[in-house]
Amino acid sequence: MVKKIExxxxxxxxxxxxxxxxxxxxxxxxxxxxxxxxFADENLNLTQKSYLNKLMxxxxxxxxxxxxxxxxxxxxxxxxxRFRARINYFIDSLAVKALTNRx
Numbered sequence: 001m002v003k004k005i006e007x008x009x010x011x012x013x014x015x016x017x018x019x020x021x022x023x024x025x026x027x028x029x030x031x032x033x034x035x036x037x038x039f040a041d042e043n044l045n046l047t048q049k050s051y052l053n054k055l056m057x058x059x060x061x062x063x064x065x066x067x068x069x070x071x072x073x074x075x076x077x078x079x080x081x082r083f084r085a086r087i088n089y090f091i092d093s094l095a096v097k098a099l100t101n102r103x
Contacts, residue, residue, distance in 0.1 A: 001032065004088065008095040028094060035090045039083060040069060043076045 005028050006012060011021040041049070052068060055061045073079050 001087065001091075002029070004091055005029070005032070008091050009098065028091070031094060032087060032090065035087065039086055040073065043079075044072055048072045 002025070005025060009021075009024055009028065011025055012018065016024075040052075044052070052065060052072075055065045055068065073083070076082070
């Protein structure tokens with residue numbers, strides 16, 4: 001996913017300072033993280049959401065949250081295909097918006 005972002009936004013190719021590329025990468029990763037959570041929210045049932053919310057409020061449970069999320073998402077029909085397509089589309093859309101807003 002990071003490679004996709006770097007390619008879509010032409011990061012670390014010498015066209016900008018690396019500090020600026022770092023800032024862009026961090027911002028895009030944050031937006032992608034939100035999109036992943038949105039995808040999960042749309043595809044998990046209430047019991048799964050409640051369980052994850054409970055885990056997220058407990059300190060030191062970050063790994064368990066991720067493992068549980070992955071296990072839950074594996075039961076979503078065509079999860080990998082739908083997830084990749086959505087995230088790739090999302091990154092591409094962000095890159096297009098960035099380019100059109102720059103003019």
